[in-house]
Amino acid sequence: MKQIALYGKGGIGKSTTAANLSAALAEMGMDVLQIGCDPKRDSTRMLMHGSWIPTVLDQVREGREASITPDQVVFRGFGRVRCVEAGGPDPGVGCAGRGIIATFQLLERLNSLSGDVIVYDVLGDVVCGGFAMPMREGYAQEVYLVTSGELMSLYAANNICRAIARLAGRVRGRCRLAGVIGNGAGQDGEEPLVRAFADRIHSRLVTFIPRDPVVQRAEINRMTVIEYAPDSTQAGVYRSLARSILENRDLVIPTPLSMDDLETLAMEFLPA
Amino acid sequence: MTLKPLPWSSYRLEGCTLTGALSVTTEVTDGVTIVHGPAGCSQHNASLIHATLLDHDTPHLLRILSSDLDESGVIFGGEGALAACIREASRGDPSVIFVLSTCVVQTIGDDVAGVCRRDWGLPVIPVPSAGFLGGGFQEGMRNALITLGERAGEGGRGGDQDRRITLVGEKNLEHDVDENYGEVSRLLALLKEKPCLRFIRGMEWTALSELSRGNLNILREPDLRAVGDLFATRFGIPYLESFPVGFSGSLRFIEETAGILGLDPTAALEEERGRQEEALAGFDDLRGERIRLSPSPVGTTEPFAAEVAASLGLRITDDGVPLPLPSPLPVGTAGLLRLLHHWRRVLHA
Numbered sequence: 001m002k003q004i005a006l007y008g009k010g011g012i013g014k015s016t017t018a019a020n021l022s023a024a025l026a027e028m029g030m031d032v033l034q035i036g037c038d039p040k041r042d043s044t045r046m047l048m049h050g051s052w053i054p055t056v057l058d059q060v061r062e063g064r065e066a067s068i069t070p071d072q073v074v075f076r077g078f079g080r081v082r083c084v085e086a087g088g089p090d091p092g093v094g095c096a097g098r099g100i101i102a103t104f105q106l107l108e109r110l111n112s113l114s115g116d117v118i119v120y121d122v123l124g125d126v127v128c129g130g131f132a133m134p135m136r137e138g139y140a141q142e143v144y145l146v147t148s149g150e151l152m153s154l155y156a157a158n159n160i161c162r163a164i165a166r167l168a169g170r171v172r173g174r175c176r177l178a179g180v181i182g183n184g185a186g187q188d189g190e191e192p193l194v195r196a197f198a199d200r201i202h203s204r205l206v207t208f209i210p211r212d213p214v215v216q217r218a219e220i221n222r223m224t225v226i227e228y229a230p231d232s233t234q235a236g237v238y239r240s241l242a243r244s245i246l247e248n249r250d251l252v253i254p255t256p257l258s259m260d261d262l263e264t265l266a267m268e269f270l271p272a
Numbered sequence: 273m274t275l276k277p278l279p280w281s282s283y284r285l286e287g288c289t290l291t292g293a294l295s296v297t298t299e300v301t302d303g304v305t306i307v308h309g310p311a312g313c314s315q316h317n318a319s320l321i322h323a324t325l326l327d328h329d330t331p332h333l334l335r336i337l338s339s340d341l342d343e344s345g346v347i348f349g350g351e352g353a354l355a356a357c358i359r360e361a362s363r364g365d366p367s368v369i370f371v372l373s374t375c376v377v378q379t380i381g382d383d384v385a386g387v388c389r390r391d392w393g394l395p396v397i398p399v400p401s402a403g404f405l406g407g408g409f410q411e412g413m414r415n416a417l418i419t420l421g422e423r424a425g426e427g428g429r430g431g432d433q434d435r436r437i438t439l440v441g442e443k444n445l446e447h448d449v450d451e452n453y454g455e456v457s458r459l460l461a462l463l464k465e466k467p468c469l470r471f472i473r474g475m476e477w478t479a480l481s482e483l484s485r486g487n488l489n490i491l492r493e494p495d496l497r498a499v500g501d502l503f504a505t506r507f508g509i510p511y512l513e514s515f516p517v518g519f520s521g522s523l524r525f526i527e528e529t530a531g532i533l534g535l536d537p538t539a540a541l542e543e544e545r546g547r548q549e550e551a552l553a554g555f556d557d558l559r560g561e562r563i564r565l566s567p568s569p570v571g572t573t574e575p576f577a578a579e580v581a582a583s584l585g586l587r588i589t590d591d592g593v594p595l596p597l598p599s600p601l602p603v604g605t606a607g608l609l610r611l612l613h614h615w616r617r618v619l620h621a
Contacts (some may be wrong), residue, residue, distance in 0.1 A: 060344050093349030095380040102343055 003118040004178065004245060005134040008146035009156035010124035013183040015043045016215060017146055017241075018121040022047060023226035024235075024242035026079025031115040033074075034081055037103070037134060039088025039096050043121040047077030050222030055087025056103040065102075070110045078227050082115065096123070097130020104133050113139075117246075124156055126163045135167050135175040142178035142251060144206065147197070149182075149190030151266045154197055161201050161256040168253045176251035179206035181241065186211040193269035200265060201254040207241040209234075289401040290317050290372055292412025294336065295444045296420070297370040297399060299472045304335045304366040308354045308384060309374025313403065314338035324445050337361050341376065350382045358387070358396055367477035369396045370416075375403030395477075397423065410495055417441055417499045420472065424483035424506065436533070438469040438483065440499055440511070441492040443600070448607065449473070455604035456490065456515055459522060462540035463530055483507075488532050490515065493600060515603045518576050519548045519583060522605045548605055552583055555612050559585035561619050562592035576601050580608065593619055 006014050006021075015036070022034045036043025041055050053075045059068045077083045086103040088096040107113050120134040134140045143164055147157040157180070167175045180203055182194035195205040218228035225234050257265070290307060294317055297305040307314040318336050325331045339357040341350045354371065361369050369392070373384050388396040400406060400415040417440065437460065442449055453470070460466055467490075469475070469482055483503070489511040491500050500511035510532050516525035523541055530537035563586050565577045577597065581588050595615050602611045 057347060061348055063344065065343075089348040093351065093381075094345075094347050096347070098343075098380075099347040102347060 001115060001118065002142070002246070003120070003140040004142045004144060005120040005122055005140035006144050006146050006181070007122050007126070007157075007160045008124055008183075009153040012124065012146055012148055012153050012156075013209075014124070014146045015121055016046070016219070017181060017183060017209065017238075018043060018119050019046045020224045020226055020235075020238040021242055021245070022081045022117075022119050023079050023224040024239045025117050025119075025246070026081045027226060027239070028242060028246075030117050032079070032081045032117050032119065033113070033115040034077075034083055034119045034121065035103075035107070035134075036083075036085040036121050037100050037131070038086070038121065038123040039091075039099070041085040041087045044075075044077060044081075044083035044085060046219060046222060046224045047079075047081050047083050048075060049078070051075075053083060053085055055085040056106055057087035057089075057099050060099075060102060060106070065106060068106065068110065070112050073107075073110070074112055078224060082112075084112070095128075095130070097128040097133075100130040100133050104139070126160055132163050132167060135164065137172055137174055141174045141176060142245075142248070143175060144178055144181050144245070145203075146181045146183050147194060148185035149187050149193040149266075149269070150185055151263070153185075154194075154262060154266065155259075157197070158201070158256050158262055161254040165253055165256060177201070177203050177254040178245070178248055178251050179204050181206055182208035184209060184211040189269045193266065196265060196269065197257075197262075200257055200261070203252055203254055204250060206244050206248065207237065209237050209241070287320075287409040287412075288375075288404040289406040289408065289412030289415065290374065290403055291320060292409035292414070293370075293372050293399050293401045293416040294318075294321060294334075294412075295409075296413055296416035296472050297372070298334045298336065299444055300368060300370070300420075300475055300477055302367040302476050302478075303370060304337060304361045304364065304368075305370045305372060306337045306339060306354070306357050306361055307372050307374065308339045308350065308357070308377050308382070309341050309403070310376065311338045311340045313374045321445065328447055328449075330450075335366070341374075346376060346380055349380065350377055351384075351387050354382065354384065354387050355390075358392060362392060362394060366394065368394065371396060371398045372401040372412075373398070373403070373406075374401075375405050378402035378405045395423070413441065414496060414498060417472070417496065418502055420480065421483070421499055421502045421506075424480055424503070436487045437465055437467050437529075438471050438486045438489050438509075439467045439473075439492070440471050440489045440503075441496040442470060442473050443492055444473055446600070448603070448610075451610075452515060452603040452607065455606040458606070459516065459526055459540075459544070459604060460529065462526060462543055463533070463535050463537065465529070465533065465535075488512070488529065490529075517601045517603065518579050518608055519605060520579060521576075522548075525604075544605065551605065551609050555584055555616065558612070558616060558619060560587065562587045562589045563615075563619070564588065564590060564592035564594045565597045566594060573597055573601060580612075584612070595619075 006018050008014050022032045025032045056073045075083045088099045145157040147153045164177050167173050180198035191208045198205040212234040214229050214232050214234050218225045339353045345353045385398045388398045399419045484507045486509050491513050494513045503509045516522040526540050527537050602608050
């Protein structure tokens with residue numbers, strides 16, 4: 001079983017990438033489980049054709065965790081991808097990080113963490129230990145950073161490198177950086193910048209996903225690109241990403257950059 | 273030689289703010305204290321306090337409720353659980369509800385003060401605590417006293433007679449709490465005075481109104497200066513910063529009390545000096561003994577130890593018989609005499 005986690009700045013396109021990746025893997029005959037680890041609970045929505053599925057923490061909120069069954073939290077979406085949303089508290093109250101930990105404990109108890117590939121789609125900033133849960137022993141060994149060429153996106157990716165390096169240094173820490181996925185924001189010189197960032201942290205650019213209006217059209221139609229426009233160039237990019245991830249054995253402990261080095265790097269690729 | 277352990281060292285360096293705050297708020301006899309957090313925090317503290325009181329032969333049922341925060345409350349916020357607990361507590365018709373917070377509540381950022389500010393039909397008072405995150409026992413106790421001190425003047429109409437002396441911050445969990453009260457009362461009686469209010473020991477909420485009408489506050493220990501300052505600022509009430517310690521400290525206590533209240537201390541001082549000299553004569557058998565005193569983990573004890581040794585003709589040496597020095601130091605002449613009786617048992621064992 002391959003377990004991968006996608007991390008990156010909020011709004012950078014992690015969920016879109018994760019859903020299309022899961023759809024592409026499912027097309028290849030894989031048994032895929034995608035887990036959205038974000039209180040926004042929208043990771044799997046395109047796989048579920050726009051439906052907001054009940055979350056694991058909804059069950060906890062209702063006090064039903066003792067009697068919960070897998071069919072109450074695991075739902076089949078496009079390509080028979082099994083979809084789970086952790087959910088979380090309303091903004092400004094409670095502890096979302098603890099919610100992620102509780103979700104993992106519950107899914108383990110239900111023996112739901114199974115399949116050929118598990119894709120963890122995690123809240124952008126690793127603000128506390130709870131959001132690092134997918135990186136811990138027993139869960140995703142392979143972490144992919146999703147980033148555009150925008151400085152704050154790279155900054156968030158660099159911060160996640162710090163978390164990976166810290167967790168990898170622990171006894172029995174198995175978490176490694178598997179690569180960088182560039183998700184284009186449409187700015188000039190973006191792909192070389194993301195590639196250079198990946199090199200500097202001693203990793204590599206796995207795939208660069210160019211910006212394409214078909215992504216937005218697919219989302220308006222509540223589908224992944226794989227389902228909405230299966231013959232499009234963009235669908236091909238996602239399939240290529242899926243193949244690269246399946247074949248990837250290049251796992252590293254990254255070397256995070258200092259803030260100064262990160263800014264210098266961005267300056268090098270700033271359009272004149 | 274055996275050293276019989278006595279429960280004298282009741283200075284609580286460990287423990288969290290909850291224990292300290294509970295030692296104060298549970299002494300409001302018509303109030304209820306809510307511990308907002310997991311049930312274990314309430315259980316642990318209630319058990320600790322109950323065991324201590326049992327050891328002192330003064331057990332009583334503590335009016336504590338837990339908001340019983342569970343996993344769901346931690347994830348989604350515990351304000352609902354707190355509100356439910358306040359509702360439950362108010363059904364018992366208490367005069368006041370105190371709300372103490374635990375570590376986890378502080379961590380997840382519950383707006384405890386906001387919940388308490390709602391219209392509950394009775395005072396619901398948040399006490400800064402936050403378990404270990406808020407500090408230790410002393411901070412919890414001090415915070416509770418300050419929080420209640422800030423409400424002084426509330427609680428309804430008090431008695432009509434003018435209050436004169438209030439004892440502030442008695443250590444309700446120390447073994448000798450009532451003996452110490454008795455000793456302070458005895459010394460005040462020499463001046464024909466008496467403590468009128470114990471803030472807070474066995475006090476009703478309505479008595480809070482009387483706190484503003486004192487002439488003198490006597491703090492249990494200097495660590496409570498902030499509480500003394502609060503009353504001094506709000507109501508102009510002067511304070512002594514500690515219960516008396518040692519022979520000279522007891523005489524100084526009489527002098528300072530008399531000075532603040534405008535009394536003549538001459539007769540009281542003469543009577544107390546006579547009592548001290550008479551008592552010391554009963555310990556002549558200890559003269560010349562070589563002793564060694566273990567330093568107190570809190571505060572400076574050297575002046576106290578030096579005075580006791582000098583007055584009894586004891587010699588403090590590195591190879592002397594080790595003797596216990598309690599924390600906090602014994603209160604007044606009577607407290608010191610209890611200590612000397614104990615030392616005699618050790619030295620003559």
